[in-house]
Amino acid sequence: MKNSFVELHARERAEALLDDDVRELVGPLDNMISPHLEPQGIVPESDDGVVLMRGTINGKSALVISIEGKFQGGGIGEVSGAKIVAALEKALEDNQAGKTIYPVLVLDTGGVRLQEANYGLLSISEIQNAVIALKKFVPVIGLVPGRVGSFGGMSITASILSYLIATKKARIALNGPEVIEQEAGVREFDSSDKDLIWNTLGTKQRLATGLVDEVVEDTVDNIKKSVSDAIDAKKDAHRTENIDFYLSLLDKLDLSKKLDIDGYRKLYSEVKSEKHVIDDAVGSNTPGTKSRGRVWFEKLTGIKNAKSSVSTVLHAEKDGKEYVAIVPDADNKFPRVRDGEVGLEEGFAVASIVNKVVADDADKDIKRPIIMVVDVPSQAYGYQEELIGIHVALGSSAAAYAKARQAGHPVIAFIPGDAVSGGFLAHGLQSNRLIALDDTSITIQAMSKASAARITQRTIAELEEATKHVPAMAYDIDNYEKLGALYKLVKGIGSYDATDENVAKINSIIDEAIQTTVGKPADLHFRYETPIAIESGRKATNAVRKAVFEQWNA
Structure with a gap:
C-alpha cells in the first residue's frame, strides 16, 4: 500500500x-x-x-x-x-x-x-x-x-x-488467543477462529468500548x-482511573449467560458509574480457600479466616502498614480466578484500595507503607476477560502502586508464593523492594512452561535446557536472585511456615526494607544498584543506560 x-x-x-x-x-x-x-x-x-x-x-x-x-x-x-x-x-x-x-x-x-x-x-x-x-x-x-x-x-x-x-489492522489484548486456548481450552477461546479474534481484539471493538481512543x-x-x-x-x-465505572460494570454482568460482543457493547453503554469502597478484611468463622498468600496475610495482620466484600482481595491496616493480598476462592463467580489468578475484579479492586490509601495520606508528612503479599499464579485466562479489557484492570493496579510509591509511600512486595506474568506486573513489580522466601515451590516467571513452549515453538525439554544458560528463563526463585532485583531472599522459612517466630522475622525484614527507602528516590533504581545487579544480573541494563545518558544531549 x-x-x-x-x-x-x-x-x-x-x-x-x-x-x-x-x-x-x-x-x-x-x-x-x-x-x-x-x-x-x-x-x-x-x-x-x-x-x-x-x-x-x-x-x-x-x-x-x-x-x-x-x-x-x-x-x-x-x-x-x-x-x-x-x-x-x-x-x-x-x-x-x-x-x-x-x-x-x-x-x-x-x-x-x-x-x-x-x-x-x-x-x-x-x-x-x-x-x-x-x-x-x-x-x-x-x-x-x-x-x-x-x-x-x-x-x-x-x-x-x-x-x-x-x-484497523491492529489488535490489543493481554493474552493472545493461543495462550488462552493452551491455558483454558479451545472452548474458552478458539485460536483458529480468525473472525472471533478480530471481532473481539480488533480496534473496531476496542474503540467502541473505550480501550482505544482513535482509529x-x-x-x-x-x-x-x-x-x-x-x-x-x-x-x-485517564483509562486506568475509571475504576468505579468498571467495578459498576462488573456488578451488572450476568455471569449465567455467555458474554458476546453485542451484549458487551450494550452493557458498556448502559453502565452508570457508582462509587465503590473495598472495606477492610474482617475475621470470620469459615476458612477461605487455602493458599500461601492467604496464610501469610492472616498471620501478618492477625485476622483469622479473613473475608472481604471482594472475596479474592484482602486488605487491612496493621501497625501503621497497609497489607494487600490477592487470594484464591474456589467458589468465585469468575471461574478464571478461582486459583488466585489476577482478573478483572482483582485489578480494579486493588487499584481502588491503593488509590484510597494515597488519598487518605495526601496531606500527611509520613506516608503509610503498603505491603503486597504476593502469591499470584498468573493473570486470568478467559474470553470475557479479554473482551472487557483485563489489561486495563491490571494496568489500573500497576498504575495505582506506581503512583503510591512516587507519592512517597514505601511499597514493599513480600513473596511467599508464586509471582507469574501479568499477575506479578499488577501486584508486585511496582514495589520499592522485593522480599522472597527461598522455597522450591515458588514459581516466578512470565508464562507457564506449556504456553511458553507453544509460543516459542520449542518442546518443554528444549525450554528447560535453555534455562540452564539464561537464568532469566528459569522458573525458580534461586535463579531469579541472580538477576539482582531482590532486596532479600529469606532462607530457612518455607512458604507455609508462618509460625509466630517466622512472622516476627518477616516483619523485621519488612521494617528494615521500609527504612532503606527513607530519604531515597521513589523510583525503581534499587534493582540496578544491588551488588548482584552491578556484577552480573543487570550488567547489560547498566551499560545501555550509560550509553543512552551519554548520547542524550550529544
Missing part, C-alpha cells in the same frame, strides 16, 4: 513521525545486542529491536520509541527494555527541568520476550513506572499500527499511556497528524 505506515519497519516509522532533523540514540553501530540470545542459538539484532529517535513533531521536541515487530515478535528483553526505560527517564528529567519533550511509543509487540522472560517482566514494570512519572508533565502518546499489535505486558503499558491511537486510516500523513493533534491538545483518556 502506497504511503502505508503499517508496512514500514520500526526505524522508518520513527523517521516518518518526526520532522526532517532526527537523531538516533544507541543505534545499530553501538552494537548493544542482547547477551542472552546467542547462548540459545538465536541470532541477535544490533539494536535489539528497539529504535530511539529524538527530533521534533511539527516543531515540538519529541522522543519516538519504536518497537520492531519482526524481531522476536517485538518482545521486550533486557537490552530493549533498558533502552526504553533510559530514554523515558531522560525525557522525564528534561520535563522536570522545564524543557518540554513529548514521548511517543510505537507499539508492535507481543509483550515479554520469552527467551529473556524475567528480564522482560522487570523491564516492562520499569517502563510503566517511567510513563506514570512522565504523565505528570506531558501526555505520553501510544500508537499501535498493526502487524503484531500490542499484547502481554505491553498491553498493560498501553492501557497506562495517556492516549492510544491505532489502525485512523493507515497512511503516514494521517497517523502523524493524529499524533501531532494529540500532543497539541494534551489528550489524556
Whole structure:
C-alpha cells in the first residue's frame, strides 16, 4: 500500500513521525545486542529491536520509541527494555527541568520476550513506572499500527499511556488467543477462529468500548497528524482511573449467560458509574480457600479466616502498614480466578484500595507503607476477560502502586508464593523492594512452561535446557536472585511456615526494607544498584543506560 505506515519497519516509522532533523540514540553501530540470545542459538539484532529517535513533531521536541515487530515478535528483553526505560527517564528529567519533550511509543509487540522472560517482566514494570512519572508533565502518546499489535505486558503499558491511537489492522489484548486456548481450552477461546479474534481484539471493538481512543486510516500523513493533534491538545483518556465505572460494570454482568460482543457493547453503554469502597478484611468463622498468600496475610495482620466484600482481595491496616493480598476462592463467580489468578475484579479492586490509601495520606508528612503479599499464579485466562479489557484492570493496579510509591509511600512486595506474568506486573513489580522466601515451590516467571513452549515453538525439554544458560528463563526463585532485583531472599522459612517466630522475622525484614527507602528516590533504581545487579544480573541494563545518558544531549 502506497504511503502505508503499517508496512514500514520500526526505524522508518520513527523517521516518518518526526520532522526532517532526527537523531538516533544507541543505534545499530553501538552494537548493544542482547547477551542472552546467542547462548540459545538465536541470532541477535544490533539494536535489539528497539529504535530511539529524538527530533521534533511539527516543531515540538519529541522522543519516538519504536518497537520492531519482526524481531522476536517485538518482545521486550533486557537490552530493549533498558533502552526504553533510559530514554523515558531522560525525557522525564528534561520535563522536570522545564524543557518540554513529548514521548511517543510505537507499539508492535507481543509483550515479554520469552527467551529473556524475567528480564522482560522487570523491564516492562520499569517502563510503566517511567510513563506514570512522565504523565505528570506531558501526555505520553501510544500508537499501535498493526502487524503484531500490542499484547502481554505491553498491553498493560498501553492501557497506562495517556492516549492510544491505532489502525484497523491492529489488535490489543493481554493474552493472545493461543495462550488462552493452551491455558483454558479451545472452548474458552478458539485460536483458529480468525473472525472471533478480530471481532473481539480488533480496534473496531476496542474503540467502541473505550480501550482505544482513535482509529485512523493507515497512511503516514494521517497517523502523524493524529499524533501531532494529540500532543497539541494534551489528550489524556485517564483509562486506568475509571475504576468505579468498571467495578459498576462488573456488578451488572450476568455471569449465567455467555458474554458476546453485542451484549458487551450494550452493557458498556448502559453502565452508570457508582462509587465503590473495598472495606477492610474482617475475621470470620469459615476458612477461605487455602493458599500461601492467604496464610501469610492472616498471620501478618492477625485476622483469622479473613473475608472481604471482594472475596479474592484482602486488605487491612496493621501497625501503621497497609497489607494487600490477592487470594484464591474456589467458589468465585469468575471461574478464571478461582486459583488466585489476577482478573478483572482483582485489578480494579486493588487499584481502588491503593488509590484510597494515597488519598487518605495526601496531606500527611509520613506516608503509610503498603505491603503486597504476593502469591499470584498468573493473570486470568478467559474470553470475557479479554473482551472487557483485563489489561486495563491490571494496568489500573500497576498504575495505582506506581503512583503510591512516587507519592512517597514505601511499597514493599513480600513473596511467599508464586509471582507469574501479568499477575506479578499488577501486584508486585511496582514495589520499592522485593522480599522472597527461598522455597522450591515458588514459581516466578512470565508464562507457564506449556504456553511458553507453544509460543516459542520449542518442546518443554528444549525450554528447560535453555534455562540452564539464561537464568532469566528459569522458573525458580534461586535463579531469579541472580538477576539482582531482590532486596532479600529469606532462607530457612518455607512458604507455609508462618509460625509466630517466622512472622516476627518477616516483619523485621519488612521494617528494615521500609527504612532503606527513607530519604531515597521513589523510583525503581534499587534493582540496578544491588551488588548482584552491578556484577552480573543487570550488567547489560547498566551499560545501555550509560550509553543512552551519554548520547542524550550529544
